[in-house]
Amino acid sequence: MFILSSPSGAGKTTISRMLLDAEDEIKLSVSVTTRAPREGEVEGIHYHFVTDAQFDAMVEEDDFYEWAHVFGHRYGTPKGRIRNALKEGQDFLFDIDWQGTQQLFQKDQQDVVRVFILPPSIEELRRRLESRATDADEVIDARMERARAEISHWDAYDYVVINDDVDACFDKVREILDAERMKRQRQTGLIPFVRELMS
CATH class of the missing domain: 3.40.50.300 (P-loop containing nucleotide triphosphate hydrolases)
Known part of the structure; x- marks a missing residue:
């Protein structure tokens, strides 16, 4: 990383x-966010867009390296996806x-x-x-x-x-x-x- x-x-x-x-x-780490996509943003390329409930579940499962509130929305770095890809090199x-x-x-x-x-x-x-x-x-x-x-x-x-x-x-x-x-x-x-x- x-x-x-x-x-x-x-x-x-x-x-x-x-x-x-x-x-x-090397790939850019794609964050998870609770905000709605802006025009031109693509799921999985710019962000992984999730609901508040999905984000809560990820927090509960400790699936974030880090997460924060930014301007009324939450953003986080998904642990599982990154760990699996790191193992593949x-x-x-x-x-x-x-x-x-x-x-x-x-x-x-x-x-x-x-x-x-x-x-x-x-x-x-x-x-x-x-x-x-x-x-x-x-x-x-x-x-x-x-x-x-x-x-x-x-x-x-x-x-x-x-x-x-x-x-x-x-x-x-x-x-x-x-x-x-x-x-x-x-x-x-x-x-x-x-x-x-x-x-």
């Missing part, structure tokens, strides 16, 4: 898209904040890799948020406050990458993914292969 976190505007979404385009062996990309990262890590440390992306400076972060031209000044101010709070959790991550150049940042993130895949405990089928060599 490969986690990318960053404050808003630091480039996490761009890096995530680049990684999904470049790597066939499938990697998952998580675009989540530090709280979700903490919950995921507490439930499944051995399969979690945590990467935090930092902006090159706080001024550059503000410039990026302003250049989107989608938010009012007070919204940008609130995002900047939240960014400072998120940045304070940088030391809870395994890797920290500064995004001063998007291509260089992407290369570093991909190197981390490659190195983590090479760890002995993550190589599926290695034990029978080595036994065969030794027999």
Whole structure:
């Protein structure tokens, strides 16, 4: 489970898209939500859409790595689906904040890799948020406050990458993914292969 976190505007979404385009062996983790689908959203691709009762049942069965209330709806990371796919050698990309990262890590440390992306400076972060031209000044101010709070959790991550150049940042993130895949405990089928060599 490969986690990318960053404050808003630091480039996490761009890096995530680049990684999904470049790597066939990694899929975006699809969350479960109680909200209704928006136009163009597809079940199983954007979200798994469930009723409140279905969500309650999943909570009761401890089938979430983490879940939270967000703007009147609930969102969660389904444990069963991901565990089964991990056993088959499938990697998952998580675009989540530090709280979700903490919950995921507490439930499944051995399969979690945590990467935090930092902006090159706080001024550059503000410039990026302003250049989107989608938010009012007070919204940008609130995002900047939240960014400072998120940045304070940088030391809870395994890797920290500064995004001063998007291509260089992407290369570093991909190197981390490659190195983590090479760890002995993550190589599926290695034990029978080595036994065969030794027999």
